[in-house]
Amino acid sequence: MINNIVSLLSGGTDTTICDGANPNRLQGTLPTGGTNLPGDYAYEWLSSTDNSTWIPVASSGTSQGYDPPALNVTTYYMRKVLSGACIDISAATIKITVLPLIANNTLTAPAVICKGSAPDPLTGSTPTGGDGNYKYLWEQSIDGGSTWTLAAGVNNDPSGNYQPPALSVPTKYKRKVNSGANNCCLNISNIIEIVIHTIPSGVISAGPDTVLYSFDNYYKMSALKEDFETGKWTTISGTGDFNDDTKKDAEVSNLSPKLNSFLWTVINGPCIIKDSVDIIVEEIKIPNGFSPNNDGINDVFEILGLDTENQFVELSIVNSAGSEVFYSSNKDSKTWSWWDGKTTKGADLAEGTYYFILKMESKYTDVSPYKESGFIVLKRK
Numbered sequence: 001m002i003n004n005i006v007s008l009l010s011g012g013t014d015t016t017i018c019d020g021a022n023p024n025r026l027q028g029t030l031p032t033g034g035t036n037l038p039g040d041y042a043y044e045w046l047s048s049t050d051n052s053t054w055i056p057v058a059s060s061g062t063s064q065g066y067d068p069p070a071l072n073v074t075t076y077y078m079r080k081v082l083s084g085a086c087i088d089i090s091a092a093t094i095k096i097t098v099l100p101l102i103a104n105n106t107l108t109a110p111a112v113i114c115k116g117s118a119p120d121p122l123t124g125s126t127p128t129g130g131d132g133n134y135k136y137l138w139e140q141s142i143d144g145g146s147t148w149t150l151a152a153g154v155n156n157d158p159s160g161n162y163q164p165p166a167l168s169v170p171t172k173y174k175r176k177v178n179s180g181a182n183n184c185c186l187n188i189s190n191i192i193e194i195v196i197h198t199i200p201s202g203v204i205s206a207g208p209d210t211v212l213y214s215f216d217n218y219y220k221m222s223a224l225k226e227d228f229e230t231g232k233w234t235t236i237s238g239t240g241d242f243n244d245d246t247k248k249d250a251e252v253s254n255l256s257p258k259l260n261s262f263l264w265t266v267i268n269g270p271c272i273i274k275d276s277v278d279i280i281v282e283e284i285k286i287p288n289g290f291s292p293n294n295d296g297i298n299d300v301f302e303i304l305g306l307d308t309e310n311q312f313v314e315l316s317i318v319n320s321a322g323s324e325v326f327y328s329s330n331k332d333s334k335t336w337s338w339w340d341g342k343t344t345k346g347a348d349l350a351e352g353t354y355y356f357i358l359k360m361e362s363k364y365t366d367v368s369p370y371k372e373s374g375f376i377v378l379k380r381k
Contacts (some may be wrong), residue, residue, distance in 0.1 A: 001031045001032065001033035001034045001083055001086050001087075001088040002031065002032050002088075003029050003030070003031050003033075003059075003081060003093075004029070004031045004081045004088045004089070004090045004091075005028065005092065006026060006027070006029075006077070006078060006090045006091065006092060006094055007026070007027055007094065007215075008023075008024060008026060008027070008090075008094060009024045009025045009026065009027050009065075009128070010024055012350055013082055013092050013095065014094070014095045014096075014097070015094075015096075015181070015363065016093075016096075016097040016098070016131075016180050016181040016182075017096060017097070017099070017180075018098070018101060018102075018130070018180060018184050018186075019071075019096065019099065019101045019183035019309075020070055020072060020101070021070060021071070021184065022069065022070045022071075022212060023068045023070070023071060023096050024089050025043070025065055025066070025067045025068075026065055026067070026068065026094055027065045027330065028065060028066075028079050028090070028242070029309075029376050030064065031081045031083070031088065031150070033083070033086065034081075034083025034086040034103070034296075035084045035086075035360060037131065038290065040083050041064075041082070041083050042062070042082040042094065043061075043062050043064055043079060043080070043081055044056055044061060044062060044079070044080040044081075044224055045061035045062075045077060046061075046077065046078050046080060046196055047348055048073055048076045048077075049073050049074065049075055049076070050076075051076045051093065051095075051098075054078070055153060058325055059080060062267055066079070068096065071096060073098055074095070074096065074097050074098045075096050075098070076091075076093045076096075076306075077093060077094040078094070078351070079122060081286060084272055087279070089331060095334050099129065099130050099131055099180045099185050100128075100129040100130070100136075100355045101130075101185065102127050102128070102129040102130045102134075102177050102179055102185050102186070102187035103127065103128050103129050103344065104125050104126065104128045104129075104138050105125065105127045105175065105187045105189045106189060106190060107123070107124040107173070107175055107189045107190055107192045107229060108122070108123050108124060109192050110122060110192060110193075112195045112196075112197050112269060112270055113167065113194060113195070113196060113197065114193055114196075114199055114270045114271035114272070115167075115168075115197065115198050115199055115271055116166055116167075116168055116199070118163075118165060119164050119194050120164045121161045121162065121163045121168065121175050122161060122162045122164065122192070123160075123161050124160055124161075124189060126302070127160075127177050127179070129155055129179065129185065129187075129255060130177075130178075130179025130185040131179050131180045131181075132179070133179060134177050134178070135156070135177070135179070136156055136175060136176070136177070136244075137150070137155060137156050137176045137178075138151035138155040138175050139151055139155075139172070139173070139174055139175075139278070140152065140164075140171055140172065141171070141172040141173075141366070142169055142170075142171050144172070145172050145191060148174070149195050149243065150246070151164070151173060152164070152165050153165055160175070160177075162175070167198065169196060170191065170196050172191050172193045173191070173194070174188055174190070174191045174192075175188070175189040175194055175339035176188050177189070189309065190247075197268065197269040197270050197271055198224065198271065199268065200226065200229050200266045200268040200271060200272075203224050204224060204225060204264075204266050204273045205223060205224040205264075205275055206221075206262065206263070206264035206275040206276055207223050207264075207277045207350075208250050208277070208280040209277055209280075210277070210280070211279065211280045211282060212279055213282050213283065213304040213305030213306075214284070214305055214307060214308075215305065215360055215367070215368040215370035216253070216311070216315050216360075216362040216365050216370070217253060217254055217256075217281055217367070218251065218252070218253045218255070218257065218362055218364060219251075219279055220249060220250075220251050220252075220263075220275070220309075220310060220364050221250045221251070221255075221264075222251070222276075223248040223275075224248060224253070225248050225264075225266045226268075229266050229267065229268045230246070230268075231247070231248055231263055231264060231265065231267075232245060232246055232264075232265045232267070233245040233246075233252075233260050233263070233265075234261040234263045234265065234274060235261075235262055235263075236255040236261035236262060236263050237259060237260065238255065238258075238260030238261060240252040240253070240254060240255050240258045240262060241253050242357075251364055252365070253367075255279060255281045256281065257282075258280060258281060258282075258283050259278060259279075259280055260278070260280070260281065261276055261277070261278050261279075262273075262275065262276065262277055262279070263276050268305070271294065278295055282304075282305075283305075284303065284304065284305030284370070285303070285305060286303050286304075286308075286356075286358070286374065286376075287301065287302070287303070287376070288370060288377065289376060289377035289379060290302075290341070290342050290377075290378065290381070292341030292378070292380060293380045293381065299341075300338035300339060300340045300341075301317075301338060301339040301340075301341075301356070302338055303315075306360070308330045309366060310363050311360050311361060312329075312330060312331045312360070312361040312362075313328075313329060313330055313336060313359070313360050313361075314327075314328075314329040314357075314358070314359040314360075315327070315328045315329070315339065315356065315357070315358055315359075316357040317354050318354065318355040318356075318357070319340055319352075319354055319355075320352065320354075320355075325343050325349060326339050326349075327344055328340070328344075328346050333373075341378055343381070349378060351379050351380055351381075352377075353375055353376070353378075354375070354376050354379050355373070355374070355376075356373060356374060356375075357371075357373045358370075358372045358373065359371050
């Protein structure tokens, strides 16, 4: 007999599948020779796992073609044809290579990121199985896993890793791994999710820049943050000792003359926002004259550097005869007022030269009290 030729239904005699897959049907030509009667041909399909020892297939192996079952090992097939006393075995064999399943395709859970930032590259373990060569494809879902699309950007890097773009919504990812001829082996990883943390939500501010005329080099910060957020003061330039560098209204002392810059860092999970504030410390400035004539200009004896919120202040004005004509203080719950050219009782004082005595004492620091005295000219015109 002749023309006993076997092949895959798709052509050729070799194919590759993954463990547990069902190969395509095998086909064989109609032989010639023997009795030359088509109905006189009997078929017997044989299989082997070593291409040496052959046994009849378990079932359904007596037809012109043969549909193999799911396979777990590499298997060879050939066909025996019988016609009367004639027997012929196909010259060619069909080899179905079975690759092990892909395994160890495990992704590493990513860290929580701040809204609008790019996460670190997503990584996974090196797969096993298949033919040892792997193709990767990353997919993403922004609706909790209901629908999946190709991940944005380079989603098939040969390294198996993936760099997501900056994200503003929680996003799930999974990795498909293929191996073998025609990508016959496929494995889908576990699903991981990049959780988005909102940035500090309130108004973040280190407070206004300030020129401070102060004898005690003390200032109370006025930063802003939400209660659930964490804040931290650090020094950029100059000096400053904080009583509690995590408080938005922290007290800072021992400021340097001139410029002192501080950074207010607010943290909400992985999200960080920063703002800075400048505090310029100048010497107390005491004017040598004023004109209380109600023109809105220089109407009071105002000393630059008085901080009645954080200092106890006493001001005494004495006339040329040595009598005290005006006194103001914020000590003992008194209300502080500037000297407006009147006596303590509210009577206008005459133009002339007066003597002032100023005392200041810090409410919050142990700096020695500040004392200053001198002459001041009162002129109404």
